[in-house]
Amino acid sequence: MLRAKLKKTFQNHPDSPGFVLDLEFSASAGVTVLFGASGAGKTLVLDSIAGFVKPDEGRILLDDRILYDGATGVHLSPQKRYCGYVFQNYALFPHMTLRQNLEFAAERQPRLERYRHVAEMIEKFQLGESAGRRPHQVSGGQRQRCSIARALIGAPKVLLLDEPANGLDASLRADLYDALRQVRREFKTPIVLVTHDLSECFELGEEMLVIREGKIVQQGSPRQILASPGNLEVARLLGAFNLLEGEIRMLDPGRNLSRLQMGEFELEGPYFPGHLKGDRVTICVRPEQLRVHARLGRLGQNQIPADLLNVVERPHGLRLEFSGNIRVTISRAEYERQKDNREWVIEFPSEALRVV
Amino acid sequence: MAIDWFPLWLSLRVAVVSTALALGFGLWLAYVLANREFRGKDVLDAAVSLPLVLPPTVLGYYLLVLVGRASPLGRTWEAIFGSPLVFTGTAAVLAALLHSLPLLVKSTRAALESVDRNYERAARTMGASEWKLFWRVTLPLAWRSILAAVVLAFARALGDFGVTLMVAGNIPGRTQTVAVAIYDAVESGNGAVARVLVLVISAVALVILTVANRLSPKRV
Numbered sequence: 005m006l007r008a009k010l011k012k013t014f015q016n017h018p019d020s021p022g023f024v025l026d027l028e029f030s031a032s033a034g035v036t037v038l039f040g041a042s043g044a045g046k047t048l049v050l051d052s053i054a055g056f057v058k059p060d061e062g063r064i065l066l067d068d069r070i071l072y073d074g075a076t077g078v079h080l081s082p083q084k085r086y087c088g089y090v091f092q093n094y095a096l097f098p099h100m101t102l103r104q105n106l107e108f109a110a111e112r113q114p115r116l117e118r119y120r121h122v123a124e125m126i127e128k129f130q131l132g133e134s135a136g137r138r139p140h141q142v143s144g145g146q147r148q149r150c151s152i153a154r155a156l157i158g159a160p161k162v163l164l165l166d167e168p169a170n171g172l173d174a175s176l177r178a179d180l181y182d183a184l185r186q187v188r189r190e191f192k193t194p195i196v197l198v199t200h201d202l203s204e205c206f207e208l209g210e211e212m213l214v215i216r217e218g219k220i221v222q223q224g225s226p227r228q229i230l231a232s233p234g235n236l237e238v239a240r241l242l243g244a245f246n247l248l249e250g251e252i253r254m255l256d257p258g259r260n261l262s263r264l265q266m267g268e269f270e271l272e273g274p275y276f277p278g279h280l281k282g283d284r285v286t287i288c289v290r291p292e293q294l295r296v297h298a299r300l301g302r303l304g305q306n307q308i309p310a311d312l313l314n315v316v317e318r319p320h321g322l323r324l325e326f327s328g329n330i331r332v333t334i335s336r337a338e339y340e341r342q343k344d345n346r347e348w349v350i351e352f353p354s355e356a357l358r359v360v
Numbered sequence: 361m362a363i364d365w366f367p368l369w370l371s372l373r374v375a376v377v378s379t380a381l382a383l384g385f386g387l388w389l390a391y392v393l394a395n396r397e398f399r400g401k402d403v404l405d406a407a408v409s410l411p412l413v414l415p416p417t418v419l420g421y422y423l424l425v426l427v428g429r430a431s432p433l434g435r436t437w438e439a440i441f442g443s444p445l446v447f448t449g450t451a452a453v454l455a456a457l458l459h460s461l462p463l464l465v466k467s468t469r470a471a472l473e474s475v476d477r478n479y480e481r482a483a484r485t486m487g488a489s490e491w492k493l494f495w496r497v498t499l500p501l502a503w504r505s506i507l508a509a510v511v512l513a514f515a516r517a518l519g520d521f522g523v524t525l526m527v528a529g530n531i532p533g534r535t536q537t538v539a540v541a542i543y544d545a546v547e548s549g550n551g552a553v554a555r556v557l558v559l560v561i562s563a564v565a566l567v568i569l570t571v572a573n574r575l576s577p578k579r580v
Contacts, residue, residue: 056481082484089485095478099500109486158486
């Protein structure tokens with residue numbers, strides 16, 4: 005169990021604007037993902053936990069040990085923190101073989117156990133055939149597994165990973181996720197992972213913290229967060245929504261109903277707690293939740309007409325770009341059926357609508 | 361033409377000893393400058409570089425003040441060893457050391473700093489002490505550049521003239537190094553000796569620089 009409360013202020017510099025890191029979170033067994041754009045302070049959080057960076061105030065607890073406490077001036081060296089760290093470029097020592105890398109990491113254990121542990125790790129992470137080679141002589145997947153094994157071999161109390169999938173191709177990425185799921189299964193170590201990739205949060209994360217400019221702006225399971233982003237910033241960061249300007253015209257908690265004005269059209273949605281009639285809001289709806297039809301006479305409920313501007317091929321279907329900056333994702337078969345539509349209408353399913 | 365080869369041997373011996381000393385002391389200084397933060401670090405950094413910009417005569421003068429027969433250090437030396445320090449081979453070593461140390465420290469520091477910080481950070485998270493990670497991670501990764509720096513420092517020690525002349529003098533057969541011997545030969549109109557020594561020392565320097573270039577990590 006890791007509990008961290010951090011505060012660190014960076015002064016304005018001519019070459020970098022001021023920045024304040026101020027957040028509090030805890031991570032127990034399983035994977036906690038720190039999600040945010042680059043420059044949000046995610047890596048700074050990891051570095052503070054590992055002891056490379058000293059916060060100005062706050063407290064970091066790992067199990068029952070105090071790693072850092074601003075009030076009493078405790079600031080343990082990285083050596084004493086028992087944090088496993090997987091670096092973005094893995095940082096495997098290039099002058100040692102994979103086995104020597106593991107042995108180096110195991111050196112604080114008694115000699116007899118050390119070799120058993122190294123052998124175990126080599127077995128567990130399928131490094132047998134490459135253990136005698138240097139990092140630059142083995143495949144990317146082996147490097148990656150070795151760096152995870154090396155971080156785990158000293159029995160750390162938490163495993164920290166700094167954008168481990170950055171710059172990897174799709175198959176290496178899949179290997180990495182498999183390896184990390186294996187770690188989650190076989191080790192009790194809590195995992196804290198930094199990423200700016202939303203799909204990675206879904207692959208691995210039980211808990212997700214959305215970080216923006218040094219602060220946590222939303223927290224929850226990836227699914228919850230995607231289902232109802234807390235505010236416009238989060239919705240933007242997730243990058244998975246149509247964000248459309250609108251105004252709340254009517255709210256009825258009794259019938260779980262609302263009416264939204266969007267441009268000249270009116271949409272019906274669910275009740276939005278915490279909002280008032282007349283609020284200017286941003287309507288969030290995911291491209292795959294929208295439906296398209298050919299226009300036949302009168303517009304139906306929650307339908308608006310739009311012009312198709314562009315069709316973009318995507319791995320899982322097609323993305324249609326409409327006037328009014330609305331994107332809709334549909335399957336290829338669906339598009340084949342409708343591609344001869346003269347005029348288009350977009351249907352907004354009322355239960356899919358969210359406002360922020 | 362009989363050429364006295366003593367100056368060449370003396371120069372080589374002086375350069376070897378002073379380079380060995382420079383490596384020990386320089387490695388430590390470079391480590392401190394590369395890794396530690398303390399008050400007055402910039403002053404120390406400037407002081408280390410000073411010999412690169414000051415005229416050799418100024419350096420020689422400082423050395424004379426520091427270890428001359430009237431100085432506390434010089435008197436202590438004389439009390440222990442029974443003879444003065446100045447105008448001996450040992451003084452020539454000191455002169456060469458002062459001349460070559462800055463170059464060694466600067467290049468070694470750059471070599472240490474060029475090692476990716478994440479290797480050191482990784483080693484720290486594994487519980488490696490600063491001492492262990494220096495000897496087993498940083499140094500093995502930087503050794504080629506450091507060796508290149510050592511070779512350059514050796515070449516510089518070999519070529520010192522001004523500082524040596526000030527503190528070791530020009531005593532043939534005792535403190536006369538190659539650089540001083542060439543000056544001496546030209547002064548006394550002994551052009552043939554000067555020519556030979558000039559060619560020999562140039563050849564030695566050329567070999568050394570070639571070695572240094574081959575040692576330096578390849579630029580990509």
